[in-house]
Amino acid sequence: MVVARWWWEEEDHDRPLDADVGWGSEGIRKYFDKHPIKNAVGDDGVRSIGRGVGFEAGLRGRRRAVTMRLEKCWFCSSTIYPGHGIQFVRNDAKIFRFCRSKCHKNFKMKRNPRKVKWTKAYRRLHGKDMTQDATFEFERKRNRPERYDRNVAENTLKAIKKIDKVRVAREARHHAMRMKGKKAIEQRAAAKELEQSIHMVKAPIALQQEPSLTLPKIKVKVSQSQAEGNMEE
Amino acid sequence: MIQPQTLLNVADNSGARELMCIRIIGAGNPRYAHIGDVIVAVIKEAVPNMPLERSEVIRAVIVRTCKELKRDNGIIIRYDDNAAVVIDQEGNPKGTRVFGAIPLELRQLNFTKIVSLAPEVL
Numbered sequence: 001m002v003v004a005r006w007w008w009e010e011e012d013h014d015r016p017l018d019a020d021v022g023w024g025s026e027g028i029r030k031y032f033d034k035h036p037i038k039n040a041v042g043d044d045g046v047r048s049i050g051r052g053v054g055f056e057a058g059l060r061g062r063r064r065a066v067t068m069r070l071e072k073c074w075f076c077s078s079t080i081y082p083g084h085g086i087q088f089v090r091n092d093a094k095i096f097r098f099c100r101s102k103c104h105k106n107f108k109m110k111r112n113p114r115k116v117k118w119t120k121a122y123r124r125l126h127g128k129d130m131t132q133d134a135t136f137e138f139e140r141k142r143n144r145p146e147r148y149d150r151n152v153a154e155n156t157l158k159a160i161k162k163i164d165k166v167r168v169a170r171e172a173r174h175h176a177m178r179m180k181g182k183k184a185i186e187q188r189a190a191a192k193e194l195e196q197s198i199h200m201v202k203a204p205i206a207l208q209q210e211p212s213l214t215l216p217k218i219k220v221k222v223s224q225s226q227a228e229g230n231m232e233e
Numbered sequence: 234m235i236q237p238q239t240l241l242n243v244a245d246n247s248g249a250r251e252l253m254c255i256r257i258i259g260a261g262n263p264r265y266a267h268i269g270d271v272i273v274a275v276i277k278e279a280v281p282n283m284p285l286e287r288s289e290v291i292r293a294v295i296v297r298t299c300k301e302l303k304r305d306n307g308i309i310i311r312y313d314d315n316a317a318v319v320i321d322q323e324g325n326p327k328g329t330r331v332f333g334a335i336p337l338e339l340r341q342l343n344f345t346k347i348v349s350l351a352p353e354v355l
Contacts, residue, residue, distance in 0.1 A: 083307035089297075091313045093334040093353040 075103035075113045077120035130174045135167040187220045194218070234265040234300040235272060235315060244296050244316040244335075245328030245350075248283025249276045252293055252317055268295050268302050269342045271324075272317065285319065285327070293317035294324070294344055296335050310336065310355065318347050326350065 071080045074096045086104055088096045098104040106116065113121040123129040146152065235241065239254045252274035257266040266272050271294050279287045297312035319327045326347050335351035348354055
């Protein structure tokens with residue numbers, strides 16, 4: 001979510017920003033002439049701080065805001081926090097963002113993330129992770145910056161926590177569903193192996209001579225559906 | 234990291250295709266040029282029937298480098314090639330169009346005409 005914060009708003013609450021400021025770069029320059037930044041260092045510093053820090057590409061020509069956006073890594077789909085990773089701009093102006101050099105190097109090797117096992121793209125494609133869920137809708141990319149409202153920001157932060165909790169719970173359930181029945185299969189396989197490969201542990205002659213050495217039969221709890229499946233074999 | 238002998242693509246329609254850097258303006262010898270630096274270059278390859286010809290010595294400003302550009306907000310940007318825009322002594326581009334993505338830094342360095350012509354400013 002993008003929250004734009006025009007930080008010079010703090011100076012003057014009563015007065016609407018659009019009052020005497022136009023929407024072009026001229027208007028912005030005029031605004032800063034009237035309201036110079038207070039903590040600036042030096043005369044030249046005022047201009048460059050006012051204009052340099054505030055401007056972000058993507059809002060060309062219009063008023064630009066100091067925004068921070070958490071991007072997704074192109075390769076592994078993890079979040080890229082500020083100060084991390086490299087952005088690669090291809091000649092057709094498509095931007096590839098990477099969270100760390102591991103992803104960057106894989107990209108340079110021309111690996112397809114859908115085939116690389118540890119990436120989210122692979123996991124989603126192969127059904128290891130949840131693909132569709134209502135909780136994903138909350139994280140959609142929005143390009144309209146919102147005017148900073150303290151209450152909205154507070155509620156959003158609370159909502160993020162809640163949504164994360166719900167999403168994690170759902171993902172855990174998805175994983176459990178996927179792994180269901182694995183324990184029973186493992187037990188059966190282990191029992192069979194014990195029965196068939198006991199000669200690796202103890203010679204069959206020894207087992208026959210000393211009946212006390214035979215291992216007791218292990219009972220495996222098998223659910224109805226799996227029993228039926230077994231019988232079909 | 235552009236240095237003398239570096240070949241650069243030309244990102245405008247001034248007539249040159251490929252430049253070789255000869256010198257970095259305002260620099261001593263062991264120095265590399267980055268995005269926003271002006272270089273003196275010789276045209277190695279040119280489009281026929283244009284005002285600029287091969288083996289002409291001109292000035293250019295670097296607009297894209299393969300070497301990463303670091304910004305104060307922590308963003309590191311890397312382009313796919315080394316490219317420059319041919320300019321005159323005042324800093325105005327010689328061509329009328331600019332191709333490819335141009336970084337924001339050029340605006341701060343007063344190459345506003347190039348930034349305004351750019352199809353994409355990153």
